[in-house]
Amino acid sequence: MRFFRDLYVVFLRVAIAVELQYRASSVIWLLGVVVEPVIYLAVWSAAADAQGGEIGGFGPRDFAAYYLLLTLVNQITQGWHMWEFQYRVQQGQFAFLLLRPVHPIHGDLAENLAHKAVMQVALLPMLAALAWAFEPRFAVEPWALALFLPALALAFALRFAVEWTLALACFWTTRIMAVNQTYFAVLFFLSGRVAPVELLPSSLVWFADALPFRWMIAFPVELGLGRLTPAQAAAGFAAQALWLGVASLGLAALWPRALRRFSAVGT
Amino acid sequence: MRSLRIFWVFAKLGFQNEAAYRANFWVQIFESLLNVGSALTAVAIIFARTDTLAGWRAPELVALLGVYFVMYGAIQIVISPSLTKFMEDVRSGSLDFTLVKPADAQLLVSLSEVRVWKLVDLALGLAILANGLTRIAAQVGAWQALGFGVALVAGAVTVYSFWMLLATCAFWFVRLENVLMIFWNMYQAGRWPVDVYPRWLRWTLTGLVPVALAVTVPAEALAGRLSLGNLALACAVAVALAFGSRWFWKFGLRRYSGASA
Numbered sequence: 001m002r003f004f005r006d007l008y009v010v011f012l013r014v015a016i017a018v019e020l021q022y023r024a025s026s027v028i029w030l031l032g033v034v035v036e037p038v039i040y041l042a043v044w045s046a047a048a049d050a051q052g053g054e055i056g057g058f059g060p061r062d063f064a065a066y067y068l069l070l071t072l073v074n075q076i077t078q079g080w081h082m083w084e085f086q087y088r089v090q091q092g093q094f095a096f097l098l099l100r101p102v103h104p105i106h107g108d109l110a111e112n113l114a115h116k117a118v119m120q121v122a123l124l125p126m127l128a129a130l131a132w133a134f135e136p137r138f139a140v141e142p143w144a145l146a147l148f149l150p151a152l153a154l155a156f157a158l159r160f161a162v163e164w165t166l167a168l169a170c171f172w173t174t175r176i177m178a179v180n181q182t183y184f185a186v187l188f189f190l191s192g193r194v195a196p197v198e199l200l201p202s203s204l205v206w207f208a209d210a211l212p213f214r215w216m217i218a219f220p221v222e223l224g225l226g227r228l229t230p231a232q233a234a235a236g237f238a239a240q241a242l243w244l245g246v247a248s249l250g251l252a253a254l255w256p257r258a259l260r261r262f263s264a265v266g267t
Numbered sequence: 268m269r270s271l272r273i274f275w276v277f278a279k280l281g282f283q284n285e286a287a288y289r290a291n292f293w294v295q296i297f298e299s300l301l302n303v304g305s306a307l308t309a310v311a312i313i314f315a316r317t318d319t320l321a322g323w324r325a326p327e328l329v330a331l332l333g334v335y336f337v338m339y340g341a342i343q344i345v346i347s348p349s350l351t352k353f354m355e356d357v358r359s360g361s362l363d364f365t366l367v368k369p370a371d372a373q374l375l376v377s378l379s380e381v382r383v384w385k386l387v388d389l390a391l392g393l394a395i396l397a398n399g400l401t402r403i404a405a406q407v408g409a410w411q412a413l414g415f416g417v418a419l420v421a422g423a424v425t426v427y428s429f430w431m432l433l434a435t436c437a438f439w440f441v442r443l444e445n446v447l448m449i450f451w452n453m454y455q456a457g458r459w460p461v462d463v464y465p466r467w468l469r470w471t472l473t474g475l476v477p478v479a480l481a482v483t484v485p486a487e488a489l490a491g492r493l494s495l496g497n498l499a500l501a502c503a504v505a506v507a508l509a510f511g512s513r514w515f516w517k518f519g520l521r522r523y524s525g526a527s528a
Contacts (some may be wrong), residue, residue, distance in 0.1 A: 019461045025445060026447045028449060028452075031449060031452050032448070032452045035452045035453065035455065035456065036455070036470070039456050039458075039459065042459070042464045042465065042468070043313060043320065043459050043463050044313070044465075046320050046462075046463035047313055047316060047317040047320055048317075050300045050317050050318070050320060050321070051316070051317050051322075055316050055317065056316070060318050104361075104490060124391075133465060133467065134465075149373075175290075175294060177294065177298070178294060178297055178298070180300065181298055181301055185301050185304075185305050188305065189305070189309075189312075190309065194308075194309050194312055195312055195313070199316060200312060201312065201315050204312075236514050237374065265403075
């Protein structure tokens with residue numbers, strides 16, 4: 001335990017130093033995080049206006065609350081390992097990572113957490129400015145708000161585990177790009193980003209419930225906004241736990257096999 | 268005529284380069300289909316809940332998406348790869364080799380790299396544009412078609428000149444990838460008519476990044492909602508940017524002192 005504590009202290013210190021070095025790139029990366037929710041916020045608000053001010057219980061100000069909170073949840077849960085792994089394999093960086101006496105997932109996790117922590121300095125003012133522009137309406141439900149942080153933490157763990165596991169595909173194929181883009185397309189539709197899940201066509205809602213994507217992003221948002229009943233919240237936590245278990249088992253099973261496929265080339 | 272011949276030579280070169288990686292063609296088809304399919308699905312999801320969006324109907328939005336992907340294809344086929352290569356060349360010094368060639372340097376750097384597989388985006392864009400058009404054919408008369416043609420050319424000129432302005436900055440600044448990232452981030456907002464955005468964002472999309480002029484204005488012409496005044500304005504912006512970027516390019520070139528030995 002002590003070993004891991006010291007390990008993470010070092011990893012976090014390094015990652016934060018790196019993060020502070022590339023400030024400009026990070027802020028532009030953040031712009032990419034904010035643009036998409038703002039687009040769909042604007043589109044749904046326009047749709048609500050066209051329908052006499054409301055769609056399925058969402059008015060423009062409810063959409064604003066939904067998409068602003070979604071921006072935050074999406075930023076906190078997101079990772080970039082699915083892109084990074086391809087680069088690591090092609091550039092031979094894995095050889096160095098594997099020389100370390102710890103599983104490379106720890107370094108990635110620390111780097112991810114450091115990035116999220118540092119980025120809040122820029123993201124929160126951005127969200128405040130957007131809140132000023134879009135005037136969101138938040139309905140506070142104390143019990144739901146209290147459960148928001150656990151849901152967010154589980155969502156982060158779930159998304160991290162799923163994406164890290166899928167990224168291992170690059171040990172088997174060099175065309176990881178197609179895998180990534182398919183994943184991100186499905187994620188976009190089923191995680192509440194293109195629309196709040198309850199506004200999706202019913203055929204898609206079924207998939208959103210059955211697959212892990214909704215539980216990675218949309219669930220903490222819906223919970224935090226007080227849009228779920230206690231029963232729905234409990235079902236959501238169960239789904240998160242279930243998928244996290246599945247992803248962890250998959251990761252544990254695939255990692256040794258991926259390692260056996262690995263052969264380094266280069267100096 | 269000569270510039271067309273130069274373009275043809277670069278296009279052939281681009282094809283020969285990429286023909287060596289034929290599997291990439293299938294990857295490109297997959298990616299483009301995924302991209303276009305996602306965009307159409309998003310429109311379908313939203314129009315399952317409403318029948319108009321800021322005054323636009325579904326087939327008009329499909330036509331707008333067609334324009335979006337046609338522009339996207341045009342940028343990806345030649346504008347973005349050529350000018351990205353140019354920025355790299357300024358840094359590495361190989362721009363000197365381009366400058367000694369007996370043709371206009373701006374023309375050469377704007378055409379130097381052609382990604383033929385990206386024609387898939389252009390083709391898919393044309394296909395959904397055609398699909399949207401057949402569904403609103405009744406409201407598209409000769410004037411609308413003419414306005415669309417003019418607006419499309421003006422939009423293309425605007426986008427090209429905008430990229431040229433950005434690229435020319437490479438004479439002064441080394442790292443411009445970040446600026447291009449901003450462009451691509453903002454460009455995806457063009458999938459929807461700029462009328463859906465709040466006013467401050469609409470001005471950003473028109474003024475800072477010419478997404479509105481490139482995509483919304485041509486589509487507005489098709490939907491019959493473009494006033495003659497706005498069309499004239501779009502043309503004026505295109506002409507001003509074309510001359511402005513040309514001037515800026517020559518200004519930058521005069522300052523350029525070469526980096527190679």
